[in-house]
Amino acid sequence: MSDASAPLQPEPVQAARRSPRIIAHRGASGYRPEHSRAAYELAIEQGADAVEPDLVLSLDGELVIRHENDISDTTDVAAHPEFAHLRTTKTVDGTQHTGWFTEDFTWEQLQTLRLRERLPELRPSNAAFDDEPMLRLEDLLELLEPTGVDLVAEIKSPGHFADCGFDIGRVFAERMRAAGWADRPDRVWVESFEEPVLHTVRDGGVQGPLVYAVGSYGAEVEPGQLRQLADRGVDGLSVEKSMLLADGGQALIESAGECGLDTFVYSLRPENAFLDERYRSAGEPAEQGNWPAEWRVLAATGVGWVFADHPDFAVSALRD
Numbered sequence: 001m002s003d004a005s006a007p008l009q010p011e012p013v014q015a016a017r018r019s020p021r022i023i024a025h026r027g028a029s030g031y032r033p034e035h036s037r038a039a040y041e042l043a044i045e046q047g048a049d050a051v052e053p054d055l056v057l058s059l060d061g062e063l064v065i066r067h068e069n070d071i072s073d074t075t076d077v078a079a080h081p082e083f084a085h086l087r088t089t090k091t092v093d094g095t096q097h098t099g100w101f102t103e104d105f106t107w108e109q110l111q112t113l114r115l116r117e118r119l120p121e122l123r124p125s126n127a128a129f130d131d132e133p134m135l136r137l138e139d140l141l142e143l144l145e146p147t148g149v150d151l152v153a154e155i156k157s158p159g160h161f162a163d164c165g166f167d168i169g170r171v172f173a174e175r176m177r178a179a180g181w182a183d184r185p186d187r188v189w190v191e192s193f194e195e196p197v198l199h200t201v202r203d204g205g206v207q208g209p210l211v212y213a214v215g216s217y218g219a220e221v222e223p224g225q226l227r228q229l230a231d232r233g234v235d236g237l238s239v240e241k242s243m244l245l246a247d248g249g250q251a252l253i254e255s256a257g258e259c260g261l262d263t264f265v266y267s268l269r270p271e272n273a274f275l276d277e278r279y280r281s282a283g284e285p286a287e288q289g290n291w292p293a294e295w296r297v298l299a300a301t302g303v304g305w306v307f308a309d310h311p312d313f314a315v316s317a318l319r320d
Contacts, residue, residue, distance in 0.1 A: 028040075028309070047312065057164075070101055114133065141181055173203075189211055212238070215240050244265055244298050250300070263305065
């Protein structure tokens with residue numbers, strides 16, 4: 001346990017490796033409601049190398065920036081009686097949810113909703129920035145255009161949207177071409193937990209690297225499977241941080257690198273609620289523990305990119 005009375009000061013990584021690049025996870029979501037304009041603007045100010053929007057679809061085919069298509073907890077939809085009839089139960093990616101879903105709303109309807117902080121009990125100050133409208137992919141691209149900040153776009157639940165009659169990969173490629181971002185391989189990365197959609201995106205003309213995300217150890221992270229991923233045209237591997245904190249984490253990064261895969265880790269968060277138990281303080285879940293130590297361990301594996309809710313913390317702790 002760390003001494004909760006002593007302030008924790010981030011220290012630079014002391015490793016003979018390049019520092020990982022920093023992706024603002026859903027924008028600067030440690031300070032503002034996730035995926036809000038304010039979160040993205042703050043991420044840019046704090047020095048993030050890239051920002052990460054999660055993309056889902058509306059009823060009329062707009063690419064909406066939400067972490068999942070269930071918007072019950074991150075908007076004020078429950079306070080809109082005109083949408084009460086749209087509350088329903090669905091199975092998405094194998095899990096049953098009851099609530100309101102983006103694919104049942106037109107973009108015009110979604111624009112009447114206002115964003116809410118997802119974790120008010122852990123991040124109560126974020127709620128002061130509630131009430132922004134949702135963003136679409138085009139809105140974020142316009143914000144990023146004059147900056148040097150890159151895009152790491154995650155396409156959510158492509159199988160679910162296919163069942164709803166949508167090809168989200170094709171829609172993403174179309175919007176990227178229309179916005180002039182499809183041919184910017186130095187500024188665009190595309191990520192998904194479902195590999196086929198990555199190839200749909202590339203076939204649609206998006207030239208950025210493709211990143212396959214995994215949530216736990218399995219066949220897809222064995223050396224032979226990593227080689228097959230690379231042979232199929234995947235460019236990167238994104239893993240949950242527990243995989244790198246466990247024995248063999250550095251070996252996994254090295255194996256991926258030997259296969260030509262860039263590497264990503266998600267998600268760096270400073271609160272006790274999210275830290276590995278070895279780095280928690282003795283305080284409440286919302287208290288920040290010894291996050292610099294945990295994050296330095298992750299960086300020491302040689303991982304190329306980190307997703308962080310607090311981009312400024314990651315900059316101070318990990319950037320040489």
